[in-house]
Amino acid sequence: MKALSLRDVSFSYNGHSILRGISFDVEKGEFLVILGPNGAGKSTLLRCIMGMLKCSGSIEIMGRNLAALRRDELAKLISYVPQRVEPNFLRVFDFVLLGRKPYMGLRPSNDDIKSVMHALKTVGIEKLAERPTRMLSGGELQKAAIARALAQETPIILLDEPTNNLDPKSQIEVMNVLKRLSKEGKTVISVMHDVNLALRYGDRMVFIKEGKFLGECEAGNGCRELLKAAFDSNVEIVETKHGFKICYFF
Ligand SMILES: Nc1ncnc2c1ncn2[C@@H]1O[C@H](COP(=O)(O)OP(=O)(O)OP(=O)(O)O)[C@@H](O)[C@H]1O
Numbered sequence: 001m002k003a004l005s006l007r008d009v010s011f012s013y014n015g016h017s018i019l020r021g022i023s024f025d026v027e028k029g030e031f032l033v034i035l036g037p038n039g040a041g042k043s044t045l046l047r048c049i050m051g052m053l054k055c056s057g058s059i060e061i062m063g064r065n066l067a068a069l070r071r072d073e074l075a076k077l078i079s080y081v082p083q084r085v086e087p088n089f090l091r092v093f094d095f096v097l098l099g100r101k102p103y104m105g106l107r108p109s110n111d112d113i114k115s116v117m118h119a120l121k122t123v124g125i126e127k128l129a130e131r132p133t134r135m136l137s138g139g140e141l142q143k144a145a146i147a148r149a150l151a152q153e154t155p156i157i158l159l160d161e162p163t164n165n166l167d168p169k170s171q172i173e174v175m176n177v178l179k180r181l182s183k184e185g186k187t188v189i190s191v192m193h194d195v196n197l198a199l200r201y202g203d204r205m206v207f208i209k210e211g212k213f214l215g216e217c218e219a220g221n222g223c224r225e226l227l228k229a230a231f232d233s234n235v236e237i238v239e240t241k242h243g244f245k246i247c248y249f250f
Pocket residue numbers: 013018036037038039040041042043044045
């Protein structure tokens with residue numbers, strides 16, 4: 001069974017075609033990065049997978065047809081970290097507790113509280129539990145959003161540009177958390193613009209261009225030709241002394 005299977009997924013906004021017949025699979029425990037130019041349809045694709053937009057074609061999540069899943073069933077299979085998270089008056093603990101909604105009764109159970117504490121520890125922000133989210137830095141807020149998704153305890157986690165607006169140290173911290181999660185068996189699917197982070201942390205890259213599936217490649221193999229075609233630029237990939245692949249466009 002695949003974690004995610006897309007077959008001929010298409011979507012239009014008011015008759016304007018955005019996604020055109022996208023098909024690909026994601027294996028369980030894989031760290032898949034979705035890349036492509038601005039406006040290619042990456043965020044739209046994530047919203048289709050989350051059932052927030054109604055697309056044609058078929059989407060299977062952990063072997064189950066998305067169209068046949070109830071909202072609470074879907075929320076136990078897949079969690080979503082959106083591109084922008086709005087900070088508010090909620091304490092970090094309560095913000096992360098929102099991830100327990102699919103499981104919670106009127107009051108949080110001991111399991112809910114344990115799960116929140118575990119999620120906060122996993123992303124390394126347990127010391128911020130009492131702080132209102134509006135008093136967090138961009139990186140801390142991003143980690144809180146990831147912790148909320150972890151508290152949801154889903155086998156798949158979907159992220160839309162999780163390293164946006166983060167400084168280099170926070171970028172690496174967030175990517176290390178995601179890599180560790182995928183190594184522990186979670187399926188991580190992330191839209192990213194930072195090709196170097198994608199090459200370094202992803203297992204595989206899927207390229208979307210003009211609403212279509214352009215191609216896929218193993219991240220370790222550099223993916224030079226696909227990068228060139230996706231971004232209409234010349235690309236060079238070099239290996240650093242640490243064994244990382246670094247790519248630059250010209
Ligand atoms: N609510 C909407 N109504 C109409 N068109 C929309 C809407 N949201 C997005 N679009 C259009 O759909 C296309 C795909 O947008 P989408 O946000 O999915 O692209 P993206 O690949 O995620 O882009 P980026 O890398 O810039 O975030 C764009 O042309 C965008 O203008």
